Amino acid sequence: MIGGFAFVIYMGHLYIWAMVVVIQIFMAKELFNLLRRASEDRRLPGFRILNWHFFFTAMLFVYGRILSQRLVNTVASDKVLYKLVSKFIKYHMVTCYFLYIAVSLVNSGSVWFILTLKKKMYKYQFSQFAWTHMILIVVFTQSAFTVANIFEGIFWFLLPASLIIINDVAAYIFGFFFGKTPLIKLLPKKTWEGFIGASVATVISAFFLANVLGHFQWLTCPRKDLSSGWLHCDPGTLFKPEEFTLPEWFPEWFSWKEISILPVQWHALCLGFFASIIAPFGGFFASGFKRAFNIKDFGDSIPGHGGITDRMDCQMVMAVLAYIYHQSFVVPQNLTLEIIIDQIMMNLSYEEQRDLYAQLGLMIAIGES
Template sequence: MIKETESTTHAGRIRRRMGSTEIPADANGKQLLVNDQNKYKSMMIRAYSSVWMIGGFIFVVYMGHLYIWAMVVIIQIFMAKELFGLLRKANEDKQLPGFKHLNWHFFFTAMLFVYGRILSQRLVNTVTTDKLLYKIVANLIKYHMVTCYFLYIASFVWFILSLKKKMYKYQFGQYAWTHMILIVVFTQSSFTVANIFEGIFWFLLPASLIVINDIAAYIFGFFFGKTPLIKLSPKKTWEGFIGASVTTIISAFVLANFLGRFQWLTCPRKDLSTGWLQCDPGPLFTPESFALPGWLPWKEVHVMPVQWHALGLGLFASIIAPFGGFFASGFKRAFKIKDFGDSIPGHGGMTDRMDCQMVMAVFAYIYHQSFIVAQSVSVGMIFDQIVMNLSYEEQRELYTKIGQIIKDRQFGES
């Protein structure tokens, strides 16, 4: 009788668990991620948010380089806001009026320094037709570094003067935390902006691959996920990881062919205007023909050289970039939070969406500078660099020296 009661009680517990929010278990007692019933609601919320984000992203990309840069700045501000809030304490902040503003002063000083260095030459190219404006901009750029330095010193002095007894530990902790945020956010996002002006292609392809990998991992994990991948992210599964990797690499090859057909995506932006771009696509974006075996219905296939490079980006996006997400998961566990914020329904905060993107942006820039730029040098590009970076007097001096070199060689050969 006692055994029957215990058996009935045990069966009742199992039924209650199956009807609760817990994930059902298999015969061996292991939880099956694929049978989680609560995930359907979160999937719909996540899907709606994803549609809106992708739609907005496409619109911004269509608008051009400056609008993409503005989007990156807005994302940075959201990320900084989320990260600043992690270590803030309400009671301490009340005793330190204006201390929050100090963090943002550091933030915008870093923004001025980073983007000033990246966009200075393009700003000069934009105002070359107006002599007065050109002189003003040239002087601003000339003293850009010293201006940023004294703005930082002003923040440093502000911090020292704001030190309050019994609050030193909290204040110095915030000071160190602020600088770590600046390093993480600006060091990586500066590569993103550099990619944008090298050609939207070099921003759009890596960013799209991360989105594709994230969506594919979610879908494969949703329908087939059974084996947990890493303890830092319990919802990540091997099935989702492998399925997403294959999908991302294939997508990279196909997407590069599609994006490489549009000059306004592949041309670098050399100024800060918003007009459409046209340029010589160069050998990187010129399709090459490859003969196929006779038993196939197609005789040949056309492949752009950039598609082979895209495979490298796809491989990194599918295998290494997800570790940015794992790092973020460990970071959140350390602070005992589920998400960095709640600005994106179903996705968490902006930082939750940008963890892998930051890692990918750095790799894309390094890959472009290491393997693409060296292969893309042409007479036209050298001429453009001369026009952009040398003054009129320096161009005349270069012209004279090149002419003299050519004459010397002609006499030497004769």
């Protein structure tokens, strides 16, 4: 699994996105089956197809919103494809809405659902309908942030994901060797010693891991289209090393008098703090959920480890935190030339862009005269 994950990272943004989609499908399958009753389903032919209809409609909506600009950039050189894509983006929301309503009205808030309602099955059908929508919110809301992080630069996906793994391993090691004080009643094997030791190890690891990852353009460059070619970009100030002189009180045996630090390493400390203090509670919540339903694991997709959902509980929480942090403290809050150009490409037709270009040229000519 580690080798496969490393290979996907090496292949790039599109392959990582595909991996996230596969993970989503497995998570949805495990959660759909959690409250499923085979005896009831046999009396409702086609009922499970409805769940997957909602799932793929949600996928079209979420990824259409996130990747629309990248899609525009990919086909910008082809006028025919550009016009088709522009139409798709323009009517994207209404398309997804009618895909949802058409099948949904039949099935309970949507057309298909309502038409399939059967006597003595109402409670089961409506509970499954509500459960399906809760799954869509949990799975897509969080994984959408993951995909957004990937296209902002693999760094912003790989670093948070790695910190969760480091925290999990460190908590086990510190808990095994030093754990004595129970952390929470829900999980008696979790200890304060393991929690605190893992927190310190995660924050320190975040600082140094960010320095290693930050030197690779393949990981730090954002992907502006849906191609798979190698990336080259100006790394920006976050990934340009700064020299710091060590204070005089440092021991003489320490040979380095100056150290090189990437500014992004200071942001990594915050992500390390989140990964060690907040993200574990996603795992605690999942454990409480499983106990409520008297199950050991969400599924058996990974032999010996349970289901995909069991492995992704903390990762999903961390992905949301990483996205919010990146958008709040890393991305420039003011309008930039790049943002303006992206908006022009997304919202103006080819002819409107040419008119804008002509008007800007006229304005510049008048200003120079």
